[in-house]
Amino acid sequence: MARTLQTAIQQRFSDVDAFQHVNNVSQQEYFDVGKVEYYREILGAEVLGGDLRIVTVSTATSYLGQVRMYDSVCVTTTCERVGNKSLTLFQQLRANGVVCSESRSVMVVFDFPRQQSAPVPEAWRERLLVGD
Template sequence: MARTTETPIQKRFSDVDPFQHVNNVSQQMYFDVGKVDFYQRVLGDEVLLGDLRIVTVSTATSYLAQVRMHDPVTVTTTCEKVGTTSLTLFQQLLAAGRVCSESRSVMVVFDFPTQRSAPVPAAWRARLLAD
């Protein structure tokens, strides 16, 4: 099994609607916070700042339960699959200990100077698949 990170999320007042629910757009932003934390902890800052970076090409999210204003929220992130130029991340948003939404994202390694996709570097592959 690949490495899983847990990222605590700080909710903002603007994330909550008049019914005291965290809206779906905010939940998607929480998944993005989890991705950045995963990249920093597993791959290092170079994946966020270097010429080779990871960009999102597809995301599918299922909303399973309500997230309430006072629920403590955590996002888990796991790399499910590493392909030639892409990787698939699976994330869960947990609120008060229960899974409230799940997201699966396909990410591509992108070479910004050439503006083309690139193979997943061997060092990244090893870190993504490490236990």
């Protein structure tokens, strides 16, 4: 079973348009907040600043409903798949408990000193997938 993390999102005034809707760019930023928290909690802070890091290579988002200015918003993040050099994250943005958008991101392990992709470390794989 993959580990899932829920992250509360604090909306900013600038996230909302004149119709009091959270715009799509801000929703994508909410997904990024969820990713950072997921990395920190599940993989450890070293994936954000070590020699081996995770970089996004592809993101697809579906917008299913509206997020409004005063909604209670959270993002859930889980790892759907771990490959040789990549992993796929699945996220849902919920407003007042209702799924309003979903995002899938393909992430690659990147060796910054060598400037190339690298295999997913076994320790990361174990932290991402519990019981798989």
